Amino acid sequence: MTGARRDSCDVAVIGAGMAGMATALFAAERGLSCIQVGNPGGILFASGLLDLFGVHPVAERRLWRSPYAAIAALAREQSDHPLARIDASSIRTAFEIFVAALGAAGLRYAPLGDRNRSVLTSIGTIKTTFGVPLSMVAGVDALEARPPCLLVDFRGLREFNARQIAESLGHRWPDLRHRRIEFPGTEAAPELYAAHLARALESRQTRERTIALVKPLLGDALAVGFPAVLGLARASEVHAAFEAGLEMPVFEIPTMPTSVPGLRLLGALETAVSARGVRRRHQASVRALAFDREAGTAALDVEGVPGVERVVARAVVLATGRFTGRGLTADRGQVRESILGIPVLQPASREAWHQRDFLDPSGHAVNRAGLAIDDAWRPLDADGKPVWPRLFAVGSILAHQDWMRSKCGSGLAISTAWAAMEQVARQLRGTGAG
């Protein structure tokens, strides 16, 4: 028991953010055995909207209708950006597979198409994104056509304020109205949380009571918007039931993170990888990583309970994110990769981390810090050689990108995971089995 446990696999994925989950998913789809270590990362903060690539150049805050056109432009101007290394058809395939897996796990997306879409946010701004959950699509259409529309919110749900949204859009969308209702059965509760409402709505009774409360308020509205609380595990059914009950398009608006769509995404991804046999290590982290160059394997020390588990893998993918994911750490003015200390491309000194103006639209140099990689998605050591022939890196830990400002978080995660996994499979074939 206190002795070390052992396990082995083809691919070990370090990280369980969007990039890590996509990697594990793609590995399993390719029939590779996979062990994945990590806590729910940035996924919980996600809105369920899958950005691909929206803003370029960052300094001009220029929005693009077509993400693929934007990526093509990027490739011309900034060829070291990770997305610039991947061809459009690979990105398409990656997204299709990713979204299909989510759909099979109960989280359905609208057909992807080729275009970015505009979505309402919970603070009344408009966000450019690519993949939109089915439950939010009617909002995209409504935002375009701006018909008479009702936004509903719930007393006590501080995460979402319909009046604020309606007011900030009022000048552009005069027929956008808002009403506040009492969520059934919560009359005495001072404060509500979206996730609990979402689960409550999975009960038919609560659902029907809510619909009955909204129906008389519809007026001339041709669409109704709700905070994203329409179900959690049963989101599609709940959304469909609302549309049927209210007899018009119903859409969700993501609430402030952490939100229900984040939990849905987490649940669907965990279900997807679990169903494909990925061995997950939750609430655990990789403490050390060593390579046996002769045997051609890597050994991961997974901080487990109790003691340490030794995982032996033929390939390793680093998907540990940046600072919030703890893939990078800042240490006395130096940014380091936290497991192996792989060199990180970064501004020369701490002073150069940020622009003088913190809100400078072109972003900060430190937000583009990360790992340099070769063509096969392998991080490079100080001499510019791969750290190990089968160590790969994906997601936000990569250098030369500012996913927050480019609006490409998920796109980066999914596309790099796909591209890297192609290389992983090729490399493993090269070593014989696999």
Next chain:
Amino acid sequence: MKYALFLGCKIPSALPAYEASSRAVLAHFGVTLVDLEFNCCGYPARNFNRYAFAAAAARNLALAERAGLDILTPCMCCFGTLRHAIRFLGEDAELRSRVSEALAAEGYAWSGKTEVEHLLTVLARKIGVDSLAAAVRSPRTGLRVAAQYGCHALRPGNVTRFDNPMAPTMFETLIRAAGATPVDWPRRLDCCGDPLHQANTPLSGRMTRAKIADALESGAEVICTACPHCHLRFDAVQAGSSDASIRTLLYTQLLGLAMGLPADFLGL
């Protein structure tokens, strides 16, 4: 296969059918069960005194170790508690030394050799789903079954190592092995409410009823349990209510029926 059977406090006094059906099913697969006089797993002391909790749990582990056996328990709370104790003893040297002292005073020692298994982990991983399926004579075809996972076995996954704590599949696989159809129900991973029964009965009742309603709404005919606490909580809440009710069945009963074991062997 040989294990020390850890029944815990609830099964002998309140759910003897679980013991009977577990013994019947395990015997069929050649599992030998040894009865040791264990003490309380330690769970009630967890909210009271961490040292006493860990020492009580460690005493059980030491008893099994002295007999040279691993522990098999049909109770998810006992399972989780013993696994937790192993974690705490593993990470806290001061606790470990105080517990060792207490054990030594009685002539016991625990060196960490004892493994703790739940009945379901033994069925699914040690015996194997294929062997289970091969033993099925009268599959429960068409029976729609909601699997009640049970918090204390499932979470935290790094401590219990029961199954993927976010998206487990083991129980459904076991239900399929008995020929029945597992039902997907949104509240399958929720707490049954039992731990709060003493401290806050109304709240506990709401939690239990929410699960029952969800199972019914999801089309289940039976809630299948593998923990005396969950099982008895469902039964107790339904006994005192006029709401629609659902049958509860222990997994060992479900499997036993499918294997064609006589109902009275299974406490039915």
Next chain:
Amino acid sequence: MSPALFQTALYASLALCSLGLVWRVSAWFRVRIGPDARTVALSQRVAALLRGGALALFSRRVFQLAGAVFLDLLLQRRLFANEKLRWLGHLLILTGFTLLLLMHALAAIVTAKLFQGYQPTLDPYLFLRNLSGAMVITGVGLLLFGRWRRQTGLPQARRPMDMAFVALLGFVLVSGFLLEAHKIASPRAFYRMSDQFIGSTDAGRLTPLRAVWASEFGVAFDDLKLPIDPRLLEQGRELHRSACASCHTKPVSAFVSYPMARVLAPVTDLLDTGRADAWLLYLHVFACFLGLAVLPFTLMFHLVAVPISLLVNAAAPNRDFSLAGRASRRALALDACVRCGICDLHCSVAPLARYLGNLGLLPAHKLQATAALAGGRLLGCEDVALRAADGAFLCTDCGRCTAHCPVGLDLEDLWEAGRGDLAAAGLPSPAQWVQAHPALAWAESLERGPAEHVDSGPDDLLAPLSADRRSFSRCVQCQTCTNVCPVVAHSMDSNHGIDLTPQKVMNLLRLGLRDLTLGSRMVWDCATCYQCQENCPAGVRVADIMCELRALGVRRLGAVRSLRESS
């Protein structure tokens, strides 16, 4: 001893005993244990007993009753199943005591009537009396040895009265044997008898007889030298046959008192002069009377309570008692418990009792506390009461005590009732007494409480995570724990609600305000479902910390509890 004195003493002690019995038996209908017992009247309880008894006697259960009498009562099969040694000891005492009672104490009304020519100094009576006495002494010895050998390190429950009674019993037996031994050896007794049956006390004339009694009956004449001339003996035997033999067999069969007589021989003269026969008789008889008088208030009352308890069990084998029946049964249990401590040996939480240093967890001790609470004696002693309360709610209701109790008591029912009484007396489970006040009020008490009360030891062993900043400082206040918490979810539809969320609890820890969390509803209503901990993106062990906060709360709030509750 004057017959008048004897009679007076006998009747007095019999009267006391009867009064005592009536009082003690009436307690089975008077004493109320459990909140539900308060709702039934005395008359209902008596009626329940009569009804139950009648039903049992006039149904097929009567065979079960007979079986119970035989197996449980006479053969003590429950005890046999538990501890063979004790069973043997108990059987020895029971048989020895019964024989002594019938054959010796009640000789005049029982044995003499049944067996013609009964004389206490004849065999087999002489031998049997010794045997019975020896059985009782051996039995007591075995029981004491059994207690000693068990050596669990946990003291056994006992009442001072019981120990005193065991001493008294020992005294009766020893004084009885001494008396008999002295009578065997006493020349004085010899002369009294010769006077009565031969009409002479002349030593010279009686020499042949004295020779026989000295050599064969152990009388310690100081003027006769052994060995004795066989012709003299022959002469003496003649006289013995005609005058004594019909009432005396050789006392060697008195295998306890005869050797004692030999030992006493050198001091017999002295004892004779001091009229030892008289005062030993007084001591022996009055010790018996004393025992009789106090019997209902000692361990020996189990002679009454246990059979009845076993019969009641047999009468309703499925334990389907009415509330009135249960109420009486609980009171009866307090008397039927013999403090054997077998339940303690098998109690699931006995190790916890050891680790917590609280005997109040052990069933035999709990039973005593239940009796004390019912008798209004518990609450006077705050410390004991608090320990009893811990014992009450740490019990897991595993039923092992009930399964093993040789007397067949339904202890789980008693525990359940006792918890109710403790709660009614202001000693509920921690979850309840803590939640009786809001978290803020507790925090205030902690602030005002005397430092030595509040900080009575290092927190680290009880609550290492909540004492270590590193375990919660990485919390990013993302609210995930709150979002997945079923307790928060199911508090939406209640006006009780919760005061904090898991996220806010973590935030208070980050702000160094741990005392504010200790009495919070959220902490005490947490179901330990571990959703929060499993889902936390920052790896904070939220649920583990919740458990710790409760353990810490029990101790820290417990220290200022009296302050809080008196305010």
